[in-house]
Amino acid sequence: MINLRVMLPEGEQKFREYIHDLRTNPSSQRPDLNNKPFSEEFSPVVSIDEAKCFNSKMELAEYLQNCFDQAGLSREEVLPRNGLWTWLAYVWFDQLAPITNPDTNERDIKEDAKYICSSDYRDYYRHLVSGPYSIYSLHGAPNSHIFLYSPVNEHNDFIEQFASRQFIISHKNIVEAIYRLYFDSKKRQPKEGAQARARPGNIRRFVRVIQQFELTYDIYTMSSDSILDLLPPEFDGWKK
Amino acid sequence: MKRTLNYTGRKKIERKNVTISFIRQNGKVTAFAVDKLDLNNLNLRSDAKVYVEAYYRTELKRFDCNTAGNIRIPPSCNVRDMAYPENLKFRILVVDPSDGKLLAHADGISPEEPAEKKSILPVEFSDLENEIWRVEYKGDGGSPILIINSRIPSIQNIAKHDAQFLVYVYPQVIREVLTHIVFVDGVDSTTEPSIDWHGDWLNFIKQFGVQVPETLGKDDEVSKENALNWINDSVTAFCNFYSNKFEEYIRKTEEEHHD
Numbered sequence: 001m002i003n004l005r006v007m008l009p010e011g012e013q014k015f016r017e018y019i020h021d022l023r024t025n026p027s028s029q030r031p032d033l034n035n036k037p038f039s040e041e042f043s044p045v046v047s048i049d050e051a052k053c054f055n056s057k058m059e060l061a062e063y064l065q066n067c068f069d070q071a072g073l074s075r076e077e078v079l080p081r082n083g084l085w086t087w088l089a090y091v092w093f094d095q096l097a098p099i100t101n102p103d104t105n106e107r108d109i110k111e112d113a114k115y116i117c118s119s120d121y122r123d124y125y126r127h128l129v130s131g132p133y134s135i136y137s138l139h140g141a142p143n144s145h146i147f148l149y150s151p152v153n154e155h156n157d158f159i160e161q162f163a164s165r166q167f168i169i170s171h172k173n174i175v176e177a178i179y180r181l182y183f184d185s186k187k188r189q190p191k192e193g194a195q196a197r198a199r200p201g202n203i204r205r206f207v208r209v210i211q212q213f214e215l216t217y218d219i220y221t222m223s224s225d226s227i228l229d230l231l232p233p234e235f236d237g238w239k240k
Numbered sequence: 241m242k243r244t245l246n247y248t249g250r251k252k253i254e255r256k257n258v259t260i261s262f263i264r265q266n267g268k269v270t271a272f273a274v275d276k277l278d279l280n281n282l283n284l285r286s287d288a289k290v291y292v293e294a295y296y297r298t299e300l301k302r303f304d305c306n307t308a309g310n311i312r313i314p315p316s317c318n319v320r321d322m323a324y325p326e327n328l329k330f331r332i333l334v335v336d337p338s339d340g341k342l343l344a345h346a347d348g349i350s351p352e353e354p355a356e357k358k359s360i361l362p363v364e365f366s367d368l369e370n371e372i373w374r375v376e377y378k379g380d381g382g383s384p385i386l387i388i389n390s391r392i393p394s395i396q397n398i399a400k401h402d403a404q405f406l407v408y409v410y411p412q413v414i415r416e417v418l419t420h421i422v423f424v425d426g427v428d429s430t431t432e433p434s435i436d437w438h439g440d441w442l443n444f445i446k447q448f449g450v451q452v453p454e455t456l457g458k459d460d461e462v463s464k465e466n467a468l469n470w471i472n473d474s475v476t477a478f479c480n481f482y483s484n485k486f487e488e489y490i491r492k493t494e495e496e497h498h499d
Contacts, residue, residue, distance in 0.1 A: 013367075079323040120378040124297065138298050163298075170300035216248050216342060218335040220293070220302055 002034070004046035004067075006083035007090065011038030015090050016116055019109060022097070026105040030093065039087055046071045050091045057148035060129065061136030064088075075137040085117035085130035096128045096153050108153060125163040126155060135163060139172060143179040149189050157195045158182075161203050167214050174210060176224035181206070181238040191238065201235035209235075251282045253332050253346035255432055255439075260292075260330050260351045269325035272351060274313045277305070279334065279344065284308040288343050289335040294319055296327045308334055327380060329436070348381070348436045360440045361413070363399065365390040373409055375416050382425070383437035384417050403488040410482075411475050417441060418471045427456040448477035 007015065011033040021028040033039055046067050054060040068078055078084060089096055096115060097107045113123040117130050125131050132152075136144045147163060150156045162178060163169045182194040182203060193199045209231060213219055219227070228239060259276035262269045274292060286309025294301045299322045306312040319325045330351070334344035361384060368374055368389040375384050388399050398405050421427060421438050430452045433439045442452050450473050457463035479486065 074321070076321055076323040134298050166295060166297060169298050170295060215250065215345070218289075218291075218333060218340045218342060220291075220300075221335075221340060 001047045002050045002091065004042040004048050004084065005034060005039040005087045006042050006081060007033065007039045007086040008037060008083060011090075012083070012086055012116060014038060015086065016112060019097075019112060019115060022107055022109055026101075026107060033087075033090060039083070042081075042084060044071050044073070046073070048088070048091065052092075053095060054092075054152050057128075057132040057150060057152055058136065058141075058145060060092075060152050061132040061144065061148055062141075064129075064133045065137055075134075079130070079134060079137075082117040082119060082130075085127055085133075086115070088129045089115040089117070089127070092129070092152075098153055110153075110155070114155065125159065125169075128152060128155070131159060131163065135159075135169070138170075139175050142183075142185065143172070143175050145185075145188065146175075146179045146183045146190060149183075158190065158203065161207055165207065168207070168210060171219060173222055173224045173227060174219065177227040178203075178206065180224060180228065181235065194238070201231075201238050205234065206231075248341060250342050251284070251334075251344040253279065253282070253334075253344050255346065255349065257281075258330075258332060258346055258349055260349060262325075262351045262353065269328070270318065270320050272317045272319060272328070272330070274305070274317070275352070277311055277313070277332065279308050279311070282308075282334075282344050284334055284343055285336070286310070287337055289337055291333045291335065292317070293331045293333065294322065294328045295331065296322070296324045296329060299323055299328075329380075348434070350436055350440075360437065360444055361386050361417070363388060365395060367391055373413070375413060375420075377420065379437070381436055383440075384420070386413055403485045403492065406482065406485045407479070407489050411479050414478055415471060415475050418445070418474055422456050422467045422471070423458050426458065430454060430456055445474045445477075448474065448481050450474050450477045 014031050014033055018028060018031055031038075048067060049063075052063065054063065068075075093115065097109045100106055100108050111123075111126075112118075113120070113126050114128045117127045118124055125134070132148050135147050147156070147158045158178075162175075168174050168178075181201075182190050184191045194203050196202055197204060210219075213227075213230065217230070222230075228235075257276065257278040259274070261273050261275055263271040263273055272294065277290075277292075279290070286307060288308040290305040290308055290311055292303045292305055292313075294303070294317075301319065301322055303314050303317050305314070319328060322328065328351070329347075330349040331347040332345065332349070333342060335341070336343050362379060363386045365388050368387060368391070372389050372392070374387045376387055377384055379385050388395055392398065399409075418441070421441060425435060425438065427438060428434050430442060433442065446452060450470070453466055453470055455463065456467050456470065458467060
């Protein structure tokens, strides 16, 4: 176990350099950033299991929610702390950017914003640790499953299409409708074809329709049942 | 994508009829006040429900303001339980109680802030390799941030006080941002642009005595030329306003030359 820390600007810079180095030199050594001036301990003390492996984003988010709950911390106290999320990505980097070729130590490394928590409105939701926590702490189980079913190192289309849109991700009833439409709770994964652009009522069509509803109805007061009832017939196949 | 379809006759609540301000305790935003919410000119049914929503990213909180005929702002619009309270935006909704349809709407409202607290061009310092500065459109709603190369020694001091830096960099930054507004984003209205930060920049330019044209288009040669002229006039007016910096730069250059 290790006490939660907050990455400072110098630590973020070192972490960013390490990520960049790995792209050309997979054997680069991870720098020790668990000390000043690279990071500082978070207050109050929160214990984090740096060796814990997560099978899905959902597991990771549940674990963090539990850690913060035990420390008496609310989501509004931790969410804006970008350095905290960057440090968590640093601690769990081996599973967020796993080795794909053991012979060469080559890793599955994605863009910086997946590891360095950004204030940029275009990609804040893409961070591989803060993104799942932000969704789970707001929508809980089971509705978060539609976004958090995938492995911790994979960004998925449900996050990209829905979580990037403030109006959608902030409305619990819309998220519940998305879960009911597109998630197969028996298989614990999205229904097949939900992301296929050619399928009627696919997730991109849902976004377009909700954007029209947003300017027509007071969505906030509607139940997920009412939202589903309003959808045009192209979505009927997904309601089964 | 900007959406302007209006099949239901939803009315637009003009920005001039809404004023919201933050309430701070020890410098931190804890609540907001609706200082003005005037719906009188919209001819709305008096029993229509009125709501104010505060939002940012995943955060959303609704405040019930009673009806259009009898607006009652809650005494405490507390946002302590919201993450990013400093970044909150607001929307106003007027809802038909019979069918839940929107009768009137305003979105993307920023709170009024004392001028010294609101920066239209935040500055960040980072390693730009061999580039001195760059504007990146990564603020809220794609607003500009000036990135200055942190590799330059004492750059934070230079960026604030050095006359040479100011006269070389800031006019070009303004030209870049205005060009982006007109030719990349596009301006749908010069009086009430739908992109919030465009409005802040247009107001900024007006301070220098440059009137913003009725339209700022890019669809034909005349519009383009008018827009480019406005951009040039704006940069010139900015430079004239800070002519003391130019004089200081000339004076220092002459002194160095004589040395």
